[in-house]
Amino acid sequence: MATKEWGLRGKDFASIAQLRHEFREFMRSLGAGDTVPHEIIFGELVTNAMRYGENPMSVNACVENGAVRLRVNCAGHCFDLNERLATSPSLYGGRGLQIVAKLSDSLTVAANEDCPCCVTATFPLV
Numbered sequence: 001m002a003t004k005e006w007g008l009r010g011k012d013f014a015s016i017a018q019l020r021h022e023f024r025e026f027m028r029s030l031g032a033g034d035t036v037p038h039e040i041i042f043g044e045l046v047t048n049a050m051r052y053g054e055n056p057m058s059v060n061a062c063v064e065n066g067a068v069r070l071r072v073n074c075a076g077h078c079f080d081l082n083e084r085l086a087t088s089p090s091l092y093g094g095r096g097l098q099i100v101a102k103l104s105d106s107l108t109v110a111a112n113e114d115c116p117c118c119v120t121a122t123f124p125l126v
Contacts, residue, residue, distance in 0.1 A: 001064040002030055008057035008074075010050055019046060023061065030063050032125050037103045038068065041121050044096040045072045052076070053117060063125055067105075071120045078117035081109040 004026045006019055023042045027035045042059070049057050053074030062069045085101055087094040101107045104121040111117055 003062045006059045073115045078111040
């Protein structure tokens with residue numbers, strides 16, 4: 001099992017390119033070929049956390065048995081995933097989670113005492 005964690009700073013959108021680069025290198029170090037789908041998932045979830053979440057925020061990538069579990073944690077209010085996935089594709093914005101859902105094997109949103117909002121996407125390493 002391989003894991004990597006990144007701390008996020010709310011509203012620090014300029015850091016997203018560097019975070020995506022670090023995530024890409026992590027995926028490549030584990031044997032991922034085409035990392036574009038992985039980077040899209042990572043970028044959308046991190047951007048959403050920075051845009052709508054509150055500090056403290058973090059991202060954790062765990063790779064085990066050929067599967068990646070990407071978990072984005074943030075404070076603030078959580079949201080209803082089904083409601084967000086029902087957003088019309090003709091609207092401006094609001095399609096990031098739809099894209100993540102299509103590229104992922106699973107996408108969940110949960111809140112608990114340790115994490116007010118935890119978004120988790122799982123997808124194959126290769």
